[in-house]
Amino acid sequence: MRRMLVHKQRDWLQVAVVDNNRLHEYYMEKTEDGGLLVGSFYKGKVVNVLPGMQAAFVDIGLPKNAFLYIDDVLHPHLERQTKEKPSINQLLSPGQELIVQVMKEPLGGKGARVTTHFSLPGRFLVYMPSADYIGISKKVAGEAERSRLRMIGEGIRLPGEGVILRTAAIGECSDALQGDVQFLRELWQGIQARGITAAAPALLHREADLVHRLVRDLLTVEMDEVWIDDRTAYAKTEALMKQMAPAMIPRLRLYEKQGQVSLFQQYRINEQLHDAFVRRVRLGCGGDLVWDQTEALTVIDVNTGKYVGTRDLEDTVFRTNLEAAEQIARLLRIKDVGGIIIVDFIDMEKEEHRDQVMQLLERLVRQDRTKCQVVGWTRLGLLEITRKKVREQAVSPILQSGGTSGRV
Secondary structure, eight states: EEEEEEETTTEEEEEEEETTTTTEEEEEEEEOOOOOSSTTTEEEEEEEEEEETTEEEEEEEEEEEEEGGGGGTSSSSGGSSSSSSGGGGGGGOOTTTEEEEEOOBBBBTOOOOOSSSEEEEEESSHHHHHTOOEEEEEOOOOOOHHHHHHHHHHSSTTTTOOOOOGGTTOOOHHHHHHHHHHHHHHHHHHHHHHHEEEEEEEEOOOOOOOHHHHIIIIOOEEEEEEOOOOOOOHHHHHHHHHOOGGGGGGGEOOOOOOOOOOOOOHTTHHHHHHHSSSSSEEEETTEEEEEOSSSEEEEEEEEEETTOOOOOHHHHHHHHHHHHHHHHHHHHHHHHHOEEEEEEEEEOOOHHHHHHHHHHHHHTTTTTTTTTEEEEEOOOOEEEEEOOOOOOOOOOHHHEEETTTTEE
């Protein structure tokens, strides 16, 4: 049973996705913020251009100027990007005004990273005003369905536009996809129109809030139930589902608090979050994972701990590493870890065991909504992973307060 749990706690909205009551994904957002910075559009003004870095700094109205790299200024179609790139000062100059989209939130002492490769996500597809190509989600299986979606994509886009068909597009008719792209096209035209009249720096379009995104991005046919414990969030979700996914409305539920037991307590979410964010994470077999993090690097050490196995040392090590790989993939999503991840698995003598551990991890990270790649084994026998970092790591309000009230 796969469930989405939406919990309102003070000024925080939290979303947990559980499969058979086990936490698989976790998202949170302050309700007063009104939406993410990532994905938002701004009219900015170029402050300075740095040819030595092939980048520019752009004032978009935030405390720190945003960073714009040359690859995010050149045409988004890779085939049109020449190997010999022009100097950034041939493309931009101080005082120049332009529309940019945030692709990475300010992290640490760094400003936001922005791009001119615009994209607007919808329920069934991602609309790109000037990408000029058709893409299909890797999660869409079967050549027949991929070919059908590609043909529809070619039919609904205008010359020069690009679309990526999402997993939710599977089985949808051409009219539904046409409606999605038309809505996003008009949204982009509105952003452009506001960009003409607005004085830089200015916010032109804010990315949707968490309730909107959960309906747009997380609500698929694989979701058996959606439970919400806040009437305002429930009403908003119901209205959005009527627009985007009317067939899913029967799966929506309002959670009425049972005495002192909240929705997250009912499914032991706070307890699972607490266990996920500690430095030493216990494995079911008796082994453990030790996490150490810096701003750009995460190191995970796998230990057998109390697990002694039943056959021989190699088998014990192999089984511990397999469970560790499954847990690591899960925790990367829950903790929203970004940057370089180095995993020190327990040494395995058999090459086939090393291959199986890596293949398992590769299969599991393909389920991640954030771009995640298993790079491979280093010369020192460590496994290297990279995961896109777009925002500060999430920490549940219950963990910020130092409690574990989710235990029941």
